[in-house]
Amino acid sequence: MQPIKKLLKKDEPQVWGEEQELALQRGIAELKSTVLVIPDFRLISVDNPFLIDSDASTVAGGGTLGMIVDGKEKLISCYSFSFTKSQLSWPIIRKELYSLLRCLDQFHQIVMGFPIKTRMDASVADWFI
Structure with missing residues (x-):
């Protein structure tokens, strides 16, 4: 778009x-x-950790919130945003980390108080760890 x-x-x-x-x-x-x-409506299970996947491109970022139910990963919610003009000049690693931060902020009302696992590009995770 x-x-x-x-x-x-x-x-x-x-x-x-x-x-x-x-x-x-x-x-x-x-x-x-x-x-x-057709959506697969289910109640969220608090026995399993939430999964937050985030990613960023040169112009936008976003992510998904999911959970493993009955051995299969199920999508709960999606989120995306465009970078501002000043953010477009950021290095990709900063965009990736900012995307994760925005996803955590977007989904915090759902995941607050429950275990979560985050996933992002391996190259960013290697640098960050």
Whole structure:
């Protein structure tokens, strides 16, 4: 959706082009595939730790909250955000760690008081540890 978001900037010409059309079509396809999936509603089990996966790219970050139920990893929630103009200049390791921080903040009301496991890119985890 980044090509579409560029049109919202004050100094950018507001011209809808092929790049924006492709981004819109990708977004519609993702939305359709998500909506057509029947959710697996379950109560959250406090016997298992929550799993928080986070990741960052050059322009955005995000993550998922999940849990292992009956030996299978189940998705509970998703979260994503775009980096601000100043954050775009950050090195990738800082973006990865910031993405984890934002995910922890986003999911804290669900996971507070329960064990959690976090996962991120191995290269970032190696540096951080």
